[in-house]
Amino acid sequence: xxxxxxxxRRQFMGIAAGSALGASxxxxxxxxxxxxxxxxxxxxxADPHCAEGPKAGMEAxxxxxxxFLRCFDRMKELPKEEQPDFALVAGDIHPxxxxxxxxKITLPLxxxxxxxxxxxxxxxxxxxxxxxxxxxxxGVRDYYAFTHKGVRFIAVCDAGAGGDxxxxxxxELIEPHGQCDWLEKELRGPEPRKVLFAHxxxxxxxxxxxxxxxxxxxxxxLELVRQTKPEMLFFGHLHHPxxxxxxxxTQSINVRSCCWNFKNExxxxxxxxxxxxRMEFREVITGTCADKQ
Numbered sequence: 001x002x003x004x005x006x007x008x009r010r011q012f013m014g015i016a017a018g019s020a021l022g023a024s025x026x027x028x029x030x031x032x033x034x035x036x037x038x039x040x041x042x043x044x045x046a047d048p049h050c051a052e053g054p055k056a057g058m059e060a061x062x063x064x065x066x067x068f069l070r071c072f073d074r075m076k077e078l079p080k081e082e083q084p085d086f087a088l089v090a091g092d093i094h095p096x097x098x099x100x101x102x103x104k105i106t107l108p109l110x111x112x113x114x115x116x117x118x119x120x121x122x123x124x125x126x127x128x129x130x131x132x133x134x135x136x137x138x139g140v141r142d143y144y145a146f147t148h149k150g151v152r153f154i155a156v157c158d159a160g161a162g163g164d165x166x167x168x169x170x171x172e173l174i175e176p177h178g179q180c181d182w183l184e185k186e187l188r189g190p191e192p193r194k195v196l197f198a199h200x201x202x203x204x205x206x207x208x209x210x211x212x213x214x215x216x217x218x219x220x221x222l223e224l225v226r227q228t229k230p231e232m233l234f235f236g237h238l239h240h241p242x243x244x245x246x247x248x249x250t251q252s253i254n255v256r257s258c259c260w261n262f263k264n265e266x267x268x269x270x271x272x273x274x275x276x277x278r279m280e281f282r283e284v285i286t287g288t289c290a291d292k293q
Contacts, residue, residue, distance in 0.1 A: 034150060041084040041274070047236045061287040065098060082271065090112060090255060091198070091199030093117065109130065111126065111133070113159045143182065153196075155197060158199060167212065169183070180220070200212065204245055232250070234252075236257065242270065255270055266287060269284055270284070
């Protein structure tokens with residue numbers, strides 16, 4: 001079994017932080033909000049693309065929804081002490097394909113929209129499937145936060161209308177307007193430990209390009225992260241092997257897809273361990289292309 005990684009200059013995987021303080025919960029499913037005295041675990045899954053068919057070289061793992069469900073099968077095989085409390089899903093879910101299979105997943109899910117949920121129809125389906133996070137009716141929201149065992153988890157929507165592969169915090173499709181003000185308040189909130197997840201990552205080099213947040217969005221976000229110092233950030237969207245970056249004191253992770261990755265790289269998800277004074281993660285690989293075996 002893969003070992004957890006600990007901090008050094010070349011390999012992440014620990015972040016020092018102060019003890020967590022209790023904060024009020026938004027979700028009943030998120031357990032109690034008291035700081036954890038023992039480590040707990042959560043999973044991060046990116047880009048399940050549930051509606052897509054089998055990929056060349058990876059036919060043995062089935063279609064998108066089958067590969068997504070495979071992640072949860074692997075979680076059940078983990079030792080009891082490593083069973084995650086919930087999973088964060090970083091966008092591109094294809095809710096219409098997942099809906100008939102959602103009852104097969106017993107682990108609580110907290111999701112954000114990706115660019116594949118870029119229409120009123122697909123965004124509406126995603127909201128309806130997860131009302132405990134997104135709300136309903138006049139209270140619908142595409143971004144939200146909850147506290148679990150003293151850690152504040154902040155779900156950000158940077159996927160706008162029309163399937164745009166460039167990330168934005170403001171769009172006519174993102175409800176309600178005012179996400180930037182909300183995010184500033186969340187990241188400056190009283191909880192000492194915070195984790196943020198979204199679909200599209202920021203551009204760290206101040207170069208405007210496809211597949212990342214727009215330049216101005218990236219600049220604003222990066223400065224906010226440097227000022228507020230959340231503990232960890234997770235993004236999907238890139239379909240590359242998992243990569244780690246540092247934004248000031250914050251570790252930022254771009255997570256490989258559990259459905260397909262460019263150059264037929266392996267698929268999988270992250271398992272994150274939250275300790276009293278650090279977080280660390282390891283990858284769980286769920287499939288490898290036949291030509292790389």
